[in-house]
Amino acid sequence: MACLVTGGAGYIGCHIVQRLVDEGVRTVVLDDLTKGHRELVPRGADFVEGSTADPDGVAETLKRFHVESVIHMAAHCEVGESVRDPEKYFTNNVSHGLTLLEAMVRCGVKEIIFSSTAAVYGEPEEVPIPEHHPLRPTNPYGWSKLVFERALETYRAAGFMRTVALRYFNAAGADPKGRFGEDHEPETHLIPNVLNAVLGKIPRLEIYGTDYATADGTAVRDYIHVSDLAEAHVLAYRALRAGKDSAVYNLGNGKGFSIREIVQATEALLRKKVPFVDRPRRPGDPAVLVASSERIRRELGWRPRYSDLDTLIGSAWKWASKTVSV
Numbered sequence: 001m002a003c004l005v006t007g008g009a010g011y012i013g014c015h016i017v018q019r020l021v022d023e024g025v026r027t028v029v030l031d032d033l034t035k036g037h038r039e040l041v042p043r044g045a046d047f048v049e050g051s052t053a054d055p056d057g058v059a060e061t062l063k064r065f066h067v068e069s070v071i072h073m074a075a076h077c078e079v080g081e082s083v084r085d086p087e088k089y090f091t092n093n094v095s096h097g098l099t100l101l102e103a104m105v106r107c108g109v110k111e112i113i114f115s116s117t118a119a120v121y122g123e124p125e126e127v128p129i130p131e132h133h134p135l136r137p138t139n140p141y142g143w144s145k146l147v148f149e150r151a152l153e154t155y156r157a158a159g160f161m162r163t164v165a166l167r168y169f170n171a172a173g174a175d176p177k178g179r180f181g182e183d184h185e186p187e188t189h190l191i192p193n194v195l196n197a198v199l200g201k202i203p204r205l206e207i208y209g210t211d212y213a214t215a216d217g218t219a220v221r222d223y224i225h226v227s228d229l230a231e232a233h234v235l236a237y238r239a240l241r242a243g244k245d246s247a248v249y250n251l252g253n254g255k256g257f258s259i260r261e262i263v264q265a266t267e268a269l270l271r272k273k274v275p276f277v278d279r280p281r282r283p284g285d286p287a288v289l290v291a292s293s294e295r296i297r298r299e300l301g302w303r304p305r306y307s308d309l310d311t312l313i314g315s316a317w318k319w320a321s322k323t324v325s326v
């Protein structure tokens, strides 16, 4: 009996795999290493280099390891790239995802937890955003995740599987013990780029939009620590194992931080300057995205424990500065 984690060699995946291994769950990672790193796969997990695009390869892995649950994280996830190349996103995030579902049906695997995103909501009508908020993505990445959520609903309705979709807001931070962290090329996420600017890996942080209707004019986002995300996956995994019905949950800490707040908190914590430059807004970037995570708190007892600013930035710094003399 095992849990398959697709995309488990990626940033969020490796944290989840470590938590599952710590829980004593036999865990198998399937990753094609297009973005992931073999060395991030925690010791104690099995690793299969392969793609969700390969129906026989996936079915063989499901059978070989007697997989009973899947955590499906494998995807492309850069919003800007999805606007330039939507086909790449629909092919990997939808079509290859359907190949995975078909292999699961073929092999009788009936539980799946899916990495969805706040991008399914688009421009918010109310904040904090509840799960029943209208779903109107503003980019192909968000659409690809919403289409896959819809596919999951139809597989659930047909009785093939029980499903949990977790809509993450902005994943951030790194393993508090410094074993894993974010390593994307190119890096598009705020906190690693703030730290890259401190480390001189980029000349300066680019701040997109300084005239939003927010307290300091910069965009406000809900940053959720990867260790808190990992905990939510373990709770969802246990709930599905115990026979729980399908569900959709937001995952955020419920507090928003502006870009300038992140910059100031970094400068205060590290006692270093963050070089930055102001740029115009990017199209489709809402002013404020903050989650209501009341549903998962209530139903699964989830509580974020690592998502205060100092832990988010401090743990990411521990990772980012590891191989650089500062």
Ligand SMILES: NC(=O)c1ccc[n+]([C@@H]2O[C@H](COP(=O)([O-])OP(=O)(O)OC[C@H]3O[C@@H](n4cnc5c(N)ncnc54)[C@H](O)[C@@H]3O)[C@@H](O)[C@H]2O)c1
Pocket: 006, 007, 008, 009, 010, 011, 012, 013, 030, 031, 032, 033, 034, 035, 036, 037, 050, 051, 052, 053, 072, 073, 074, 075, 076, 077, 092, 096, 115, 116, 117, 118, 167, 168, 169, 170, 171, 172
């Ligand atoms: N990082 C965030 O803030 C965030 C927010 C919301 C949702 N998500 C979702 O969480 C998941 C993980 O995100 P991440 O930030 O860790 O990204 P990541 O790029 O670090 O990880 C994705 C992993 O999937 C692998 N992969 C991609 N396509 C594959 C395929 N067809 N078959 C096998 N492996 C494949 C990549 O090699 C990579 O290791 C994604 O589904 C993403 O959409 C992330």
